[in-house]
Amino acid sequence: MRFSFTPEQLQLREAVVGLLESLCPPAAVRHAWAAPPGALDRAVWTALSKMGVFEVLVPPADGGLGLDWCSLVLVLEATGRAGLPHPVVETAAIAAPLLGSGFAPSGPAQMISASLGGSPAACGDDADWLVVDHDESVLLVPRAGVLGTAVQSVDRGRRLLAVEAIDPTAAQVVAEGPAAVAQALDRAALGAAAQLLGLSQTMLDMTVAHVANRHQFGVPVGSFQAVKHRLADALMELSFAKPVVYRAAWSLSAGDPHVSSHVSMAKAMASDAAEVVGRAALQCHGAIGYAVEYDLHLYLKRAWALSRAWGSAAWHRQRVAASAGLTV
Amino acid sequence: MNLTWSEAEQALRSEARAWLAANVPGDLGSGDTRDGFERHLEWERLLFRDGWAAVSWPRAYGGRDATLWQWLIFEEEYYRAGAPQRVTQNGIFLLAPTVFEFGSPAQQASILPRMAAADDLWCQGWSEPGAGSDLAGIACRAERVEAGIGGGGWLLNGQKTWTTRGAFCTHLFGLFRTDPESERHRGLTYLLVPLSLEGVAVRGFGRLDGDEGFAEVFFDDVFLPDESPYGSWVLGEPGNGWSVAMATTGSERGLTLRSPGRFTATAARLVEAWRASGCTDGALRDRIVRAVIRAEAYRLFTLQTVTRIVESGGRSGPGAESSINKIWWSELDVELHSCAMDLLGPTAELEGPWSKGWQFSLAGPIYAGTNEIQRDIAAERLLGLPRSRR
Numbered sequence: 131m132r133f134s135f136t137p138e139q140l141q142l143r144e145a146v147v148g149l150l151e152s153l154c155p156p157a158a159v160r161h162a163w164a165a166p167p168g169a170l171d172r173a174v175w176t177a178l179s180k181m182g183v184f185e186v187l188v189p190p191a192d193g194g195l196g197l198d199w200c201s202l203v204l205v206l207e208a209t210g211r212a213g214l215p216h217p218v219v220e221t222a223a224i225a226a227p228l229l230g231s232g233f234a235p236s237g238p239a240q241m242i243s244a245s246l247g248g249s250p251a252a253c254g255d256d257a258d259w260l261v262v263d264h265d266e267s268v269l270l271v272p273r274a275g276v277l278g279t280a281v282q283s284v285d286r287g288r289r290l291l292a293v294e295a296i297d298p299t300a301a302q303v304v305a306e307g308p309a310a311v312a313q314a315l316d317r318a319a320l321g322a323a324a325q326l327l328g329l330s331q332t333m334l335d336m337t338v339a340h341v342a343n344r345h346q347f348g349v350p351v352g353s354f355q356a357v358k359h360r361l362a363d364a365l366m367e368l369s370f371a372k373p374v375v376y377r378a379a380w381s382l383s384a385g386d387p388h389v390s391s392h393v394s395m396a397k398a399m400a401s402d403a404a405e406v407v408g409r410a411a412l413q414c415h416g417a418i419g420y421a422v423e424y425d426l427h428l429y430l431k432r433a434w435a436l437s438r439a440w441g442s443a444a445w446h447r448q449r450v451a452a453s454a455g456l457t458v
Numbered sequence: 459m460n461l462t463w464s465e466a467e468q469a470l471r472s473e474a475r476a477w478l479a480a481n482v483p484g485d486l487g488s489g490d491t492r493d494g495f496e497r498h499l500e501w502e503r504l505l506f507r508d509g510w511a512a513v514s515w516p517r518a519y520g521g522r523d524a525t526l527w528q529w530l531i532f533e534e535e536y537y538r539a540g541a542p543q544r545v546t547q548n549g550i551f552l553l554a555p556t557v558f559e560f561g562s563p564a565q566q567a568s569i570l571p572r573m574a575a576a577d578d579l580w581c582q583g584w585s586e587p588g589a590g591s592d593l594a595g596i597a598c599r600a601e602r603v604e605a606g607i608g609g610g611g612w613l614l615n616g617q618k619t620w621t622t623r624g625a626f627c628t629h630l631f632g633l634f635r636t637d638p639e640s641e642r643h644r645g646l647t648y649l650l651v652p653l654s655l656e657g658v659a660v661r662g663f664g665r666l667d668g669d670e671g672f673a674e675v676f677f678d679d680v681f682l683p684d685e686s687p688y689g690s691w692v693l694g695e696p697g698n699g700w701s702v703a704m705a706t707t708g709s710e711r712g713l714t715l716r717s718p719g720r721f722t723a724t725a726a727r728l729v730e731a732w733r734a735s736g737c738t739d740g741a742l743r744d745r746i747v748r749a750v751i752r753a754e755a756y757r758l759f760t761l762q763t764v765t766r767i768v769e770s771g772g773r774s775g776p777g778a779e780s781s782i783n784k785i786w787w788s789e790l791d792v793e794l795h796s797c798a799m800d801l802l803g804p805t806a807e808l809e810g811p812w813s814k815g816w817q818f819s820l821a822g823p824i825y826a827g828t829n830e831i832q833r834d835i836a837a838e839r840l841l842g843l844p845r846s847r848r
Contacts, residue, residue, distance in 0.1 A: 131460065131461065131462070131463055131464070131467065131527050131761065131764075131765070132459060132460045132461075132765055132769075133459060133461060133758070133761040133762045133764075133765045134459065134762065134765045134766070134769065135459060136459075200459050334841075338841050338842065338843065341843065342842070342843060342844065349844075349846070350843075350844050352837075352843040352844055353843065353844040353845070353846035354846070355830075355833075355834065355846075355848060357843075358833060358834060358837035358838070358841075358843050359830065359833040359834075359837070361837055361841055361843070362781075362782070362785075362832075362833035362834075362836035362837045362840075362841070363785075363833070365782060365836060365840060365841060366782040366785055366786060366836065369759070369779070369782055370752070370755045370756070370759050370782075370786055371755070373755065373758035373759050373761065373762050374751070374754070374755050374758055376459070376758075377461060377758050380459050380461050381461075384461075384462075395751045395754060395755075398748075398751060399751060399752075399755060444744060447744055447747040447748060447751070448744075448747075450747050450750070450751060451743055451744075451746075451747045454729055454747070454750065455729070455733060456729060456732055456733070456743055456746065456747060458738050458739075458740055458743060
């Protein structure tokens with residue numbers, strides 16, 4: 131028994147954190163809000179690709195890093211921390227393991243989004259390819275082979291595309307059967323859970339910094355018990371969600387038979403934690419946090435989106451209930 | 459990362475499971491009544507006889523040299539088997555870690571085996587009528603008496619309260635003000651006190667569930683001689699009691715007092731109760747699943763904590779994280795029992811294991827430092843927020 135990450139896994143995370151601090155600051159997240167469909171800046175995407183982030187799960191024989199989910203979960207957590215708008219979960223967690231040697235189908239730094247179970251595709255107009263499930267198969271479709279409409283999330287950085295139809299002649303089947311679709315959904319849910327941990331961490335860090343500096347009644351507002359207790363609870367929710375997410379990553383790597391239940395626990399915990407942290411962050415910032423000129427809302431709205439994407443907390447609890455024999 | 463158990467760990471699990479299956483008694487009743495306490499002591503002595511009373515201790519003191527991992531496994535199996543709450547827990551899980559950290563070799567060799575054997579029964583003497591959450595307000599005095607006809611020692615005066623099972627125990631570990639000029643955290647000494655000394659009066663009284671689980675302990679010119687069968691009645695250095703005591707609170711809030719096994723076992727019983735009930739209330743089911751997941755989260759959080767302790771060679775303890783740990787398990791226990799009470803519905807009010815557990819769970823957010831105090835600690839030490847008046 132050893133529930134910790136290796137120095138190599140932690141180094142990879144630090145490298146990604148460092149890259150995103152310089153290439154995905156809040157200004158880059160704001161750019162994603164403003165850029166027209168199809169015009170998302172790719173500087174950070176290219177840099178992440180060069181680092182091998184999208185090939186973490188791809189075997190070395192296929193040109194990948196040959197690592198497992200215990201590495202990827204930390205990488206995705208780091209992308210959540212930065213509020214990275216680009217579809218990194220879709221590319222690195224959903225598409226890469228499906229495509230294997232076929233990954234990066236036409237050159238490096240390909241951007242792959244996904245629509246599973248009818249979900250809208252993040253950065254759908256920016257992506258080169260989409261992974262779409264259809265008739266219990268998983269298909270890879272070039273963007274040109276997808277008919278869809280841009281839909282607006284309250285988080286404009288989501289850049290959603292509602293997929294309406296695909297051109298079957300352009301699509302290639304990359305996995306077949308309901309199990310393959312379910313597995314893709316598990317990977318998506320765990321990827322979102324990891325990002326929610328990072329988003330929660332950023333919101334908590336911003337709030338701690340704010341309440342330590344913001345003075346009212348002649349003292350920092352962070353010295354008031356009402357504020358301290360709310361943030362202590364936020365920290366607790368985040369701290370206990372983390373090991374549940376990391377365990378699911380281990381279960382995916384190890385092929386644990388209960389992996390789906392573990393992923394659902396992870397997504398439920400991370401979604402709930404993000405809700406608690408986000409509410410505390412907004413409240414403890416006062417009116418400042420409610421202004422769109424301030425950065426908090428960038429992360430808050432992403433957390434709203436991801437906590438319901440790929441199954442809400444309640445949906446995932448139902449899955450846990452079914453596997454635990456808690457039937458109605 | 460490797461979340462599988464080694465062969466040695468699995469072997470201990472099998473051995474513990476088999477022993478518990480053969481030996482766990484039927485319902486002993488509450489351990490917080492005089493009769494019940496006696497029945498529980500028989501169980502404690504059986505645990506000791508077969509080396510299960512304190513598995514992580516050295517064999518010489520009555521343990522079996524189990525690793526921290528094996529201890530966790532034993533706790534899981536213990537509660538899974540439906541074995542009773544440990545009436546010796548305040549000694550084995552709160553005082554003992556402090557004896558290992560601060561006790562002299564003579565103290566360790568004499569105190570620990572008698573504790574494991576349930577020959578000495580230890581209760582905690584910290585809270586006072588005027589010192590609860592603000593523990594540094596301790597007023598119980600221990601005045602130095604220099605060597606005379608009866609030898610040197612300490613003269614104890616004052617009152618302790620909320621002492622769990624104090625009416626049934628033989629010894630008390632507690633904090634006393636040994637420097638009369640001192641204030642707050644300074645000038646306190648961690649003393650071990652036999653309750654048989656002249657001038658000690660113990661009055662048991664009812665907790666929320668009516669059992670005599672609480673006691674007040676009065677010290678009226680009690681003479682505690684320097685001479686002690688344990689080498690010394692002082693644990694750590696005189697005047698350094700606060701630091702010694704804080705080590706014990708780490709155990710209480712952190713790992714040892716409330717290991718995950720207790721809560722995962724309660725969660726499993728809750729799932730069983732749901733299945734048996736035929737209940738179709740989807741909202742209640744959602745709450746139950748949420749509580750079950752949170753019990754699992756506690757187990758996983760603890761695996762991380764133990765990994766950290768083991769990888770640091772024991773140099774790193776649970777630390778300030780024990781504050782959020784304590785909030786988590788105490789609120790989890792309330793949540794689990796609240797679900798069970800709602801599942802029982804109109805029969806929830808009847809005396810039974812769930813209503814008993816429900817009442818006990820409500821103590822969790824209060825004892826071991828209230829959850830409000832824990833939130834202060836978490837905010838100041840983990841988040842770095844400014845210290846302030848409460």
